[in-house]
Amino acid sequence: MPRPSVREQLVDAAAECFHERGYNGTGIQDIARTAGVPKGSVYNHFASKEALAAEVMDRYAVSRKLEMLRDKAVAPVPRLRAHFEYLASDLKQFSFERGCMFGNFGAELSNHSDAMRGKVDSGLTLWTSAVTQVLEEARAAGALMTSLTPDQLGQFLVNAWEGAVLRAKVTRSRTPLDGFFVVFDSFVA
């Protein structure tokens, strides 16, 4: 494998630090130390901590694997459920302690940085729209057992997931995610 560039090492290190300690809890020095590079070299690659955080968010958005939601080889309801299970398995790696970066940055930065608020907003909007699309397919297949529209349910489920992930972080347990799945199952056939 080719050696990762310093720029890539910095994005990896920043993702690790921001996810574990939050934005304001992470200094440029922490990122440089984690990447194993001198502090000064961070500014050779990124104009600011915020610019680095924006790149971390872009990469985090890709890691959500929205393409799972577009895989028509799987029926809509199992496809959507498998997507949330994938997200749960990602959280389990860190004993549910770290939470979702959309949620963490949304809570910490929405009224400090319009750029970061925009990143979180567009990430959640894109995801909501992919979830809603699967729910449209589920409705067409007669698999929605609720009077709610796919749009109402899609918006609600994404937000309810973020809330469950936050509670999982606070309780350090999967129980809130299990509770999400019980309710999810009550909406579908």
Add this chain to the structure above:
Amino acid sequence: MPRPSVREQLVDAAAECFHERGYNGTGIQDIARTAGVPKGSVYNHFASKEALAAEVMDRYAVSRKLEMLRDKAVAPVPRLRAHFEYLASDLKQFSFERGCMFGNFGAELSNHSDAMRGKVDSGLTLWTSAVTQVLEEARAAGALMTSLTPDQLGQFLVNAWEGAVLRAKVTRSRTPLDGFFVVFDSFVA
């Protein structure tokens, strides 16, 4: 009205700063300046920023008005709905920008401070239990239109509310809370 003590002024100021800027985004100097007292006097009243934050959380928990949930003069479903509407009106004061302190501190501090994680956990647990109790009453009155138990629904609704509040913060709009109420209404008679 008697003049508030310096201690009270500090708790007020800290609540204001933490809610607006987060825990790590707030310095002791910011709190002292907001309270209009010298920085040194903060440590005359509180051992640490964390001790001050713990008192802010206790006061925030009281401001959630859980007593609304125990007011048997109001039928269970309208009582629970009015409680969430009260919380929504509280968020509206700041254009939905500030979010819920349980959610904010939970997201920012859960893996830094066991004391703060404990405060958030016990605050949410107490609230969940009060919500579940109202749902028990609703079920006894034949007003639950779902196969979910009051406990499953109570846990889920509190987490879904926190997620909707976070999304309201990110979008600076009431829309995610409206979405919560639409789904809430689908569960009850």
